[in-house]
Amino acid sequence: xxxTKREVEKIAELAHLELTEEEKEQFTVQLAAIIAYVEKLNExxxxxxxxxxxxxxxxxxxYAQRDDVVGEGLGSxxxxxNAPDPARGYFRVPKVIEEG
Amino acid sequence: xxxxxxTIDRLHEALRAGATSVTEVCQRTLERIEALDPQLGAFLxxxxxxxxxxxxxxxxxxxxxxxxxxxxxxxxAIKDNICTKGLRTTCASKILHNFIxxxxxxxxxxxxxxxxxxxxxxNCDEFAMGSSNENSAFGIVRNPWDAExxxxxxxxxxxAAVAADLCVVALGSxxxxxxxxxxxxxxxxxxxxxxxxxSRYGLVAYGSSLDQIGPITKTVADAARVxxxxxxxxxxxxxxxxxxxxxxxxxxxxxxxxxRLGVPREYFGPGLDEEVRAVVWQAIHxxxxxxxxxxxxxxxHTEYAIACYYIIATAEASSNLARxxxxxxxxxAQGATTLREMYRRTRNEGFGAEVKRRIMLGTxxxxxxxxxxxxxxxLKVRTLIERDFREAFARCDLIVGPTSPTVAFRLGExxxxxxxxxxxxxxxxxxxxxxxxxxxxxxxxxxxxxxxGLQLHAxxxxxxxxxxxxxxxxxxxxxxxxxxL
Numbered sequence: 001x002x003x004t005k006r007e008v009e010k011i012a013e014l015a016h017l018e019l020t021e022e023e024k025e026q027f028t029v030q031l032a033a034i035i036a037y038v039e040k041l042n043e044x045x046x047x048x049x050x051x052x053x054x055x056x057x058x059x060x061x062x063y064a065q066r067d068d069v070v071g072e073g074l075g076s077x078x079x080x081x082n083a084p085d086p087a088r089g090y091f092r093v094p095k096v097i098e099e100g
Numbered sequence: 101x102x103x104x105x106x107t108i109d110r111l112h113e114a115l116r117a118g119a120t121s122v123t124e125v126c127q128r129t130l131e132r133i134e135a136l137d138p139q140l141g142a143f144l145x146x147x148x149x150x151x152x153x154x155x156x157x158x159x160x161x162x163x164x165x166x167x168x169x170x171x172x173x174x175x176x177a178i179k180d181n182i183c184t185k186g187l188r189t190t191c192a193s194k195i196l197h198n199f200i201x202x203x204x205x206x207x208x209x210x211x212x213x214x215x216x217x218x219x220x221x222x223n224c225d226e227f228a229m230g231s232s233n234e235n236s237a238f239g240i241v242r243n244p245w246d247a248e249x250x251x252x253x254x255x256x257x258x259x260a261a262v263a264a265d266l267c268v269v270a271l272g273s274x275x276x277x278x279x280x281x282x283x284x285x286x287x288x289x290x291x292x293x294x295x296x297x298x299s300r301y302g303l304v305a306y307g308s309s310l311d312q313i314g315p316i317t318k319t320v321a322d323a324a325r326v327x328x329x330x331x332x333x334x335x336x337x338x339x340x341x342x343x344x345x346x347x348x349x350x351x352x353x354x355x356x357x358x359x360r361l362g363v364p365r366e367y368f369g370p371g372l373d374e375e376v377r378a379v380v381w382q383a384i385h386x387x388x389x390x391x392x393x394x395x396x397x398x399x400x401h402t403e404y405a406i407a408c409y410y411i412i413a414t415a416e417a418s419s420n421l422a423r424x425x426x427x428x429x430x431x432x433a434q435g436a437t438t439l440r441e442m443y444r445r446t447r448n449e450g451f452g453a454e455v456k457r458r459i460m461l462g463t464x465x466x467x468x469x470x471x472x473x474x475x476x477x478x479l480k481v482r483t484l485i486e487r488d489f490r491e492a493f494a495r496c497d498l499i500v501g502p503t504s505p506t507v508a509f510r511l512g513e514x515x516x517x518x519x520x521x522x523x524x525x526x527x528x529x530x531x532x533x534x535x536x537x538x539x540x541x542x543x544x545x546x547x548x549x550x551x552x553g554l555q556l557h558a559x560x561x562x563x564x565x566x567x568x569x570x571x572x573x574x575x576x577x578x579x580x581x582x583x584x585l
Contacts, residue, residue, distance in 0.1 A: 008460070015418060015463040016425070017456055018444035027460055030518055034461060037519055038407040041477050044484065051479030052486060054339075055295040055309045055535035066335040078202045082429035091427050096439045 205302020
């Protein structure tokens with residue numbers, strides 16, 4: 001199923017990407033080619049095949065999660081050390097509520 | 101002390117004999133990086149001062165009579181998508197150009213506890229997405245064997261650094277072949293462990309159900325040594341296995357008699373370069389000469405692996421890379437007036453073309469109306485691929501084939517055609533989808549003097565079998581060529 005430029009715009013919006021016109025044109029062509037290729041999977045009948053949920057498949061292993069014990073955190077100073085715009089112990093961002 | 105061809109055992113022999121010091125080896129390594137890396141581009145950060153400080157500390161420990169630890173004094177290079185405390189970790193992306201991790205990845209922590217010296221961070225494809233290392237935001241890596249060719253990706257800097265003796269061992273990450281492909285293209289050893297064998301804590305996530313950290317080394321024995329250190333359960337990664345970690349080095353007894361080596365005909369089909377085919381077959385005959393039994397096996401779903409992989413990996417990537425939004429770390433676009441605009445502009449300016457392409461594809465296959473047709477379908481095909489291996493391993497102990505259909509290709513050769521680039525991973529992707537371990541070892545050179553890699557696969561958690569066979573081959577037929585540097 002061919003992908004349209006309109007769909008590329010919609011996906012970009014879902015993925016929080018602001019593409020240039022040139023990128024939109026390019027991705028429309030490239031994604032169409034990749035999607036046409038992956039549709040190869042439809043040649044296979046998978047009616048009774050369960051989806052693979054976990055890649056490790058170690059029957060002997062115990063994947064039980066660790067006990068829920070409070071450990072040491074990073075602390076706010078370290079957690080903010082890489083922030084582009086820290087302010088008073090917070091991550092500062094532009095206006096959240098948009099008009100309209 | 102000669103650092104060309106230096107391995108862990110030779111370094112330790114020299115340290116025991118008092119023929120060298122950790123500091124001397126560290127200095128020589130840094131000098132070699134300084135001399136050669138401007139052309140190669142293997143490193144994004146060289147940890148010069150801290151490496152020398154630590155080398156002196158290790159020398160003092162040794163002078164006080166402390167015994168050698170498994171990796172004492174070993175200069176290790178770490179792929180730049182693996183977190184190193186206090187040392188810039190960029191994932192070769194503009195969006196993390198200034199990121200300083202507040203913690204070490206568990207694998208790094210274990211290397212340091214074993215006495216290793218962190219010599220630097222290596223270049224890679226942005227967020228490990230690529231097969232040629234041409235997707236790095238900070239420049240290409242050149243293949244030490246031929247400067248006009250790619251080193252393979254995505255751990256291209258790690259492969260090139262080991263091949264050029266800019267370190268003794270390196271860590272890479274392997275989501276669809278990113279340790280094994282550069283190992284094959286650069287003429288070194290690359291091991292992808294079983295999914296869950298090595299903790300992924302601190303490995304920047306790309307495709308979480310496929311990612312594994314693995315060593316790139318000059319010998320199989322060194323791969324065994326590094327794996328022994330980094331493998332094992334980590335409470336910080338719930339997918340890490342508590343399956344016991346054997347002494348991999350002790351398993352290397354040179355014995356291969358009676359091992360059943362499966363040859364899947366699907367790995368020798370159209371698209372395989374004739375020279376690669378011939379060299380890999382020669383190696384298979386050599387395995388037979390050493391006493392292995394050669395068995396025909398089938399992996400009938402091989403032709404669907406790339407389609408399956410590029411749905412699952414991109415779906416996981418689109419979710420994993422949602423975190424890069426300019427809020428908590430990394431790059432932020434300036435001048436946006438709303439939060440949403442800031443997200444979009446940050447991501448558009450911060451990510452390179454291949455990363456955007458994969459986020460787009462992953463978002464598409466997960467979006468309403470397409471989830472069942474693409475993502476769910478791919479998970480079912482993944483089950484079929486895993487069954488292929490299960491059935492094949494009922495008839496053999498190891499599966500053998502080429503690591504890549506070609507030798508290292510030319511820089512720029514595949515950058516215009518993403519799909520052609522994806523097809524370089526045809527033989528490596530299967531192991532990630534099935535979660536099994538695989539290793540690439542160099543077995544010969546092409547007429548043009550480029551390395552050719554052979555790949556072995558084993559059952560889940562049977563790295564010891566894998567390493568033992570690879571080691572037996574290496575001992576009988578050592579790969580003694582070095583790149584013309």
